[in-house]
Amino acid sequence: MILNEVMKFVESEYVIINNTPCEICGGEYITESLGLTFNNGHASNVTTCVCENCGNEREFLFRAPFVSQTDPESQTSKEELN
Numbered sequence: 580m581i582l583n584e585v586m587k588f589v590e591s592e593y594v595i596i597n598n599t600p601c602e603i604c605g606g607e608y609i610t611e612s613l614g615l616t617f618n619n620g621h622a623s624n625v626t627t628c629v630c631e632n633c634g635n636e637r638e639f640l641f642r643a644p645f646v647s648q649t650d651p652e653s654q655t656s657k658e659e660l661n
């Protein structure tokens with residue numbers, strides 16, 4: 580996995596979260612936990628957010644498109660330091 584792409588991916592998540600108002604009170608969500616998980620070679624990211632106003636919890640599910648076609652073995656071969 581290329582770090583730059585991961586950063587872009589996480590960045591775009593925050594944009595989406597910041598632009599999503601709480602469905603109960605219209606407040607802003609605060610990111611509580613960030614987790615990148617892999618299921619059958621598909622990367623997905625479940626981000627738990629809490630409304631800063633009323634405490635309403637919401638989970639945002641993101642899928643990382645840039646790793647969806649990649650199998651685990653080819654990912655390690657990309658890590659060349661020199």
Ligand SMILES: [Zn+2]
Binds near residue numbers: 634
């Ligand atoms: Zn709220």
